Amino acid sequence: MATAASFAGWAPRFLSVLRIVAGLLILQHGAQKILGFPPGGNGGGFDVSSLSTLSGWSGPIELVGGVLIILGLFSRPVAFILSGFTAVAYWMVHAPQGPYPIGNGGELAALYCFVFLYLFFAGPGPISFDSTMRGRRR
Numbered sequence: 363m364a365t366a367a368s369f370a371g372w373a374p375r376f377l378s379v380l381r382i383v384a385g386l387l388i389l390q391h392g393a394q395k396i397l398g399f400p401p402g403g404n405g406g407g408f409d410v411s412s413l414s415t416l417s418g419w420s421g422p423i424e425l426v427g428g429v430l431i432i433l434g435l436f437s438r439p440v441a442f443i444l445s446g447f448t449a450v451a452y453w454m455v456h457a458p459q460g461p462y463p464i465g466n467g468g469e470l471a472a473l474y475c476f477v478f479l480y481l482f483f484a485g486p487g488p489i490s491f492d493s494t495m496r497g498r499r500r
Contacts, residue, residue, distance in 0.1 A: 389428025434490020
């Protein structure tokens with residue numbers, strides 16, 4: 363029978379898995395807005411003039427941030443930016459529609475906010491470019 367102690371050794375690797383999955387999921391939002399892929403949603407093309415609006419920055423932040431989080435490159439600062447970005451998304455887009463995340467459609471934004479905040483504090487895990495570069499400096 364497995365004990366809690368036997369699973370503890372897997373925690374750092376699953377921190378990396380959480381980071382990669384969160385990066386893949388946020389990347390899809392940016393890819394949909396900028397590249398129109400995967401189809402559906404509110405994307406389909408990127409217009410440089412949209413960068414003059416706050417919502418116009420969401421696609422590039424999600425796309426670039428998602429790629430960096432997947433790679434585990436500059437993980438802590440990128441996770442901090444994505445946490446703040448998703449908090450702003452929740453409070454500006456979802457919260458005005460009602461007080462409860464399940465009712466205002468903001469549960470995903472709230473969850474992203476806290477996952478990225480956790481990654482900011484916990485770091486990228488061992489499977490990352492950050493960890494590889496840190497190992498080379500020692």
